[in-house]
Amino acid sequence: MKTLANLTAIENQLHQLLETDKPIKLNCNESPFDLPQTLKDTITSKMAELSWNRYPDFQQTDLVELLAHSVGLKNENILLGNGSSQLIQQIINCCSKFVSEVIIENPTFTLYHQICQNERLNYKEWHLNENGSFCIENFPTVSEPSIVIITSPNNPTGAVLPKNELETLLQTYPECIFLVDEAYGEFANESSIELIHKYSNLLVLKTFSKGFGLPSMRFGYVAGSKILIDLLRKHTIPFTINVFSELIVRESLTNNSFSRIIKTNQERIKNLRDFSCYELSEIADKTTFSVNTSQSNFLLLRFNDTSLLNEIKEIFAAKNITVSFPITDCIRITIGTEVEMSKVLKIIKQCVNSFKVSCQEAILNTLSVY
Numbered sequence: 365m366k367t368l369a370n371l372t373a374i375e376n377q378l379h380q381l382l383e384t385d386k387p388i389k390l391n392c393n394e395s396p397f398d399l400p401q402t403l404k405d406t407i408t409s410k411m412a413e414l415s416w417n418r419y420p421d422f423q424q425t426d427l428v429e430l431l432a433h434s435v436g437l438k439n440e441n442i443l444l445g446n447g448s449s450q451l452i453q454q455i456i457n458c459c460s461k462f463v464s465e466v467i468i469e470n471p472t473f474t475l476y477h478q479i480c481q482n483e484r485l486n487y488k489e490w491h492l493n494e495n496g497s498f499c500i501e502n503f504p505t506v507s508e509p510s511i512v513i514i515t516s517p518n519n520p521t522g523a524v525l526p527k528n529e530l531e532t533l534l535q536t537y538p539e540c541i542f543l544v545d546e547a548y549g550e551f552a553n554e555s556s557i558e559l560i561h562k563y564s565n566l567l568v569l570k571t572f573s574k575g576f577g578l579p580s581m582r583f584g585y586v587a588g589s590k591i592l593i594d595l596l597r598k599h600t601i602p603f604t605i606n607v608f609s610e611l612i613v614r615e616s617l618t619n620n621s622f623s624r625i626i627k628t629n630q631e632r633i634k635n636l637r638d639f640s641c642y643e644l645s646e647i648a649d650k651t652t653f654s655v656n657t658s659q660s661n662f663l664l665l666r667f668n669d670t671s672l673l674n675e676i677k678e679i680f681a682a683k684n685i686t687v688s689f690p691i692t693d694c695i696r697i698t699i700g701t702e703v704e705m706s707k708v709l710k711i712i713k714q715c716v717n718s719f720k721v722s723c724q725e726a727i728l729n730t731l732s733v734y
């Protein structure tokens with residue numbers, strides 16, 4: 365009965381949304397699902413009990429312990445940050461003192477290029493395959509100690525570097541520091557975090573902005589060997605985590621109903637992603653566009669025809685749908701709600717159908733000349 369009521373509610377929302385052009389935001393890889401008001405109210409009342417006149421705990425011992433426990437590591441292996449972006453800056457800044465080069469994938473999260481340029485660090489690019497996957501044979505030549513940055517799942521392609529291939533690289537280049545950015549790790553099938561027990565040159569970066577759906581909290585952490593974490597700690601400014609973020613992150617790990625909501629939302633997004641990918645691959649072909657499976661909360665569509673891409677861009681803009689264009693000829697679509705995805709898929713299908721019809725008409729016109 366409950367499922368039926370849910371379905372009716374979704375159907376009603378779908379009708380409403382198809383009628384209106386209410387903004388749909390699918391450009392920042394955020395979760396489309398906010399927390400229930402009752403949960404927000406419970407946490408807000410706990411916030412009111414905190415001492416707002418005091419600095420947060422300097423060491424953040426409780427939170428570090430909770431996180432370390434959740435990933436099977438020790439407190440000494442964890443360093444917290446104000447979002448993973450702040451940690452990316454801190455790690456590259458720290459490593460720039462003793463490495464002369466950075467290896468980054470192409471394509472990747474643009475912040476990496478920006479920070480390397482700011483730090484005046486040379487970078488070599490590891491080019492991914494046309495379908496967005498990693499190709500270990502393309503790994504650039506490394507001649508000096510470097511920092512190797514791997515976003516896995518990759519943003520914007522959604523591909524994961526298999527753990528055995530990461531291990532091959534870690535073993536081949538023990539003099540390099542590997543930073544594996546698992547910002548989208550909760551949507552993937554595997555994590556490299558357990559390799560920290562085995563490789564002291566590995567750092568794994570985590571955020572609460574994507575899989576936990578809490579980008580407003582600005583919270584992330586980096587896990588790694590004691591020696592690397594101690595080194596990074598020397599470059600930390602005090603009190604980067606405020607008491608409110610600390611409280612919410614702690615609640616998300618210890619309050620069962622909060623954890624359940626997070627897990628359910630992750631599963632819902634993964635199902636919607638796979639369903640949307642399937643629907644799109646059914647209409648994709650070499651004249652229109654391609655889409656690859658993703659282990660993230662977004663899909664990357666690569667267009668083979670610019671007029672089709674422009675048509676979709678224009679309709680999205682007219683209908684208030686914001687997506688992102690991280691690389692030429694591509695659209696990256698963050699997975700939204702069922703209703704939002706239904707609207708997006710409908711637009712793409714309509715554009716592709718009318719494109720195919722106009723191509724057929726053009727062929728018939730050409731033939732009729734002969």
Ligand SMILES: Cc1ncc(COP(=O)(O)O)c(C=O)c1O
Nearest residue numbers: 447448449473515519547571573
């Ligand atoms: C690959 C990757 N890493 C890190 C981040 C930064 O996330 P935050 O600073 O919100 O933790 C993003 C944000 O989109 C991302 O795509």
